[in-house]
Amino acid sequence: MSKATIKDVARVAEVSLKTVSRVINNEPTVKEATRKKVLQAIEELRYQPDMSARNLRGNKSYAIALVYDNPNPYYVVDVQEGVLQACRELGYSLQIHPCNANDGDIVEELAELVRNSRLAGLVIAPPISEDDRVTDALYEQGIHLVRIISASKAPDGASPAVYVNDRAAAHAVTDHLIHKGHNNIAFLWGEEEHHSSGERFAGYRAALEEHGIPVQDSLVIEGSYSFDSGFQRANTLLSGDTPPSAIFGCNDEIAAGALAAAKSLGLRVPEDVAIAGFENSPFSKHAQPPLTTAAQSLGDIAKKAMMLLVSELRPQAVDGESASERKSEFIPELIARASTSAEAR
């Protein structure tokens, strides 16, 4: 059985093609009775508009791309699923575009992608989204985009953005450790080009300073967002002269690495050393002991990002209240688990 078209719907509802089109597109100039008839016909025939035809006809399009250059597959997969779900709800199709920001002209690459694939817009994930040179250049070319970034306040810039307040959340995580009695807390960075790393560090520092605890350079270590980087750094720290009583990893993979390092040194977690991560990755819950972390709902974040993008593209398609909103904040939430449950010794 082949697919129902707008034509079939028009026949069943006894109206013209155009009227059906109007109903589909939520145009206001349709009488309520007519609208109802049409909607019923749509329901009955299980009609769904054909993306190809829609994209072809207008210069509007119902396709967007998700652009990312992220080393963390857990993050990537989560964002994909969130955006994909939002796309389904909003009637868009999704094209994924993994890329490498460092080779070639990424601006040109994305601009060409938008033209060639007739895209309505881009959802850009960190860290590319945090490079203003890239996003500004695209925006100036008239390319619609929304950024997902890490920031502690609404970013400047013309393009809409969802900003994740990692700083506030890292502050909360650090507070939590301080309240457990820790005052020599190590901080393990992720990649520097991810703003999230810097923001999380800022939250860590702010919390320490608030409690009058000095930030010790020897406890703040750079590295990357990976299990192994966490393992190695924690190993060095914990087997050194003045091991920290708590370790705050910039994400859960780092924290999991730190956890493994602690165990390999015969240390008990949380009794001998407390460990906290960030991002609430699936494995953080099942680690032994489960990891304290901060949860950001990537699904909600992605959905909001799509909403902001769509309200740029078709202001009438979204509800009035949110139509003019252009920046939206998310604050990850502290999830205290066993890996930090003991009082510092």
Add this chain to the structure above:
Amino acid sequence: MSKATIKDVARVAEVSLKTVSRVINNEPTVKEATRKKVLQAIEELRYQPDMSARNLRGNKSYAIALVYDNPNPYYVVDVQEGVLQACRELGYSLQIHPCNANDGDIVEELAELVRNSRLAGLVIAPPISEDDRVTDALYEQGIHLVRIISASKAPDGASPAVYVNDRAAAHAVTDHLIHKGHNNIAFLWGEEEHHSSGERFAGYRAALEEHGIPVQDSLVIEGSYSFDSGFQRANTLLSGDTPPSAIFGCNDEIAAGALAAAKSLGLRVPEDVAIAGFENSPFSKHAQPPLTTAAQSLGDIAKKAMMLLVSELRPQAVDGESASERKSEFIPELIARASTSAEAR
């Protein structure tokens, strides 16, 4: 600057629209001189055919979906990138379709997806691809698909498939351990519904039997493809009465978990216990010590899968030799690293 269309190309090349179309589609009835003129015009204008129009016109389509229900983000991301690259080369667009095989009627879901999104075909990844009920039902509905599965010989069934010979590779990994002098080698399963687990176990068993080493049930443990599952099982094994001298994890995450468990028990790897994984995940190379594993080039596998699919869809579009091929084998390759470099004690 707006996009070049077939019309522009025709004008520049001084031929008709249709002739350009013929050149694009590799139809044979074009004189060489004409073809050259057209190709040059295409080059000059940086013309790229418009997917929407193409899909709309014929009932053919140049869009495929990648269907997966895989718990491992590393695997998912790799397969995505491989298929995506093949799509670019072959002129297809890619739609990702993560799904949950267990809820709802997956056959109906996919059939509807194909109809609604006008898809030319599906690339199906494990474990869904390994459920014959699903793939047969789809194939009978006339839906073109290619499967990526784990098998030690070409599968029956009408649909084309790429089969990864995990059994042979696991055999090689086990052989490698045996040659190092190990004769009590533990095997840690992944999820049972992944054929890869069973195949890898079959390879493990075959290698042992070949060397006259009995398979000990107490060393073969079920679980899932995760770091934590590997950690826990290895922990139990290694702290038991008769710890194995080597552990073969069904994938690298399990092996990484086992590695962490060994370290946490104060065991040296590879001196006290050898550990091997599978899949050559990015972190296997950077683990301490680096993990012995088996490498499957997901990029090549995905590309081959797309080739098989396309040769179904448009036999004339691919070279003659490979046009009739419908099953293709890949054998992951043993990568010996430090985690198994010592002789068994």
Add this chain to the structure above:
DNA sequence: GGTCAGATTGACAACGTTGACTAGATTGGT
């Protein structure tokens, strides 16, 4: 009752591409 503004609906073309069909050019056989 007639007129007009505004609300509601419809007819038609167009988006870029390809399938079906047709026309002109070339070749080979007589």
Add this chain to the structure above:
DNA sequence: ACCAATCTAGTCAACGTTGTCAATCTGACC
């Protein structure tokens, strides 16, 4: 030199949808 067969290239319509513009309907008002 002529006709048929074969190659090559062109014309036109159609895919499903929406923008433009015109037609019809409604009701308020004089």
